[in-house]
Amino acid sequence: MIINLLPVGKISSELIEEIANFIQERIPVDVKIKDKLILGVKMDETRGQYNAIHILKILLNFFEPDKLLGVCDVDIFVPGMNFVFGVVNGIGGEVGIVSITRLRQEFYGLPEDLEIFKSRVRKEVLHELGHLIGLSHCPDPSCVMHFSNSLMDTDYKKDELCDICNEKMKQILKYLY
Ligand SMILES: [Zn+2]
Numbered sequence: 619m620i621i622n623l624l625p626v627g628k629i630s631s632e633l634i635e636e637i638a639n640f641i642q643e644r645i646p647v648d649v650k651i652k653d654k655l656i657l658g659v660k661m662d663e664t665r666g667q668y669n670a671i672h673i674l675k676i677l678l679n680f681f682e683p684d685k686l687l688g689v690c691d692v693d694i695f696v697p698g699m700n701f702v703f704g705v706v707n708g709i710g711g712e713v714g715i716v717s718i719t720r721l722r723q724e725f726y727g728l729p730e731d732l733e734i735f736k737s738r739v740r741k742e743v744l745h746e747l748g749h750l751i752g753l754s755h756c757p758d759p760s761c762v763m764h765f766s767n768s769l770m771d772t773d774y775k776k777d778e779l780c781d782i783c784n785e786k787m788k789q790i791l792k793y794l795y
């Protein structure tokens with residue numbers, strides 16, 4: 619399986635490369651970094667956010683992905699939720715998007731902390747990729763596949779799959795791809 623990593627809009631190429639290396643440490647797949655995509659999606663003016671479903675539709679139309687994960691630095695939502703850190707078009711789906719905007723301490727008026735920020739990015743990316751590969755949410759709060767309702771949940775989890783999820787992932791990769 620190839621995981622295509624797509625910088626959407628303004629994202630540092632250094633961060634994208636760090637993410638790509640991290641994915642390869644955690645999942646036995648090839649990661650390809652795609653050329654940056656500038657999205658023609660309009661901001662929802664009343665919310666000051668972008669609709670993640672519209673972004674996913676564009677990603678689906680633009681690419682014939684094995685698996686495609688976009689990383690953006692704008693605030694995103696799905697209808698019915700105030701915001702999302704990331705979303706995929708389904709468990710075992712083709713495309714996903716992660717927003718790094720709410721992963722920075724500065725977003726909450728706190729001093730910048732690059733280590734915390736990068737650790738959150740790693741967890742959110744691995745979480746959404748886990749979904750794309752076919753993993754559902756995990757009841758273990760320290761597992762990266764545990765659902766994050768808030769950053770407290772995200773900060774509590776490790777940037778890795780628990781043994782059970784890791785075994786599931788290996789089985790899926792072995793038999794489905
Ligand atoms: Zn999830």
Ligand SMILES: [Zn+2]
Nearest residue numbers: 756761780783
């Ligand atoms: Zn787990």
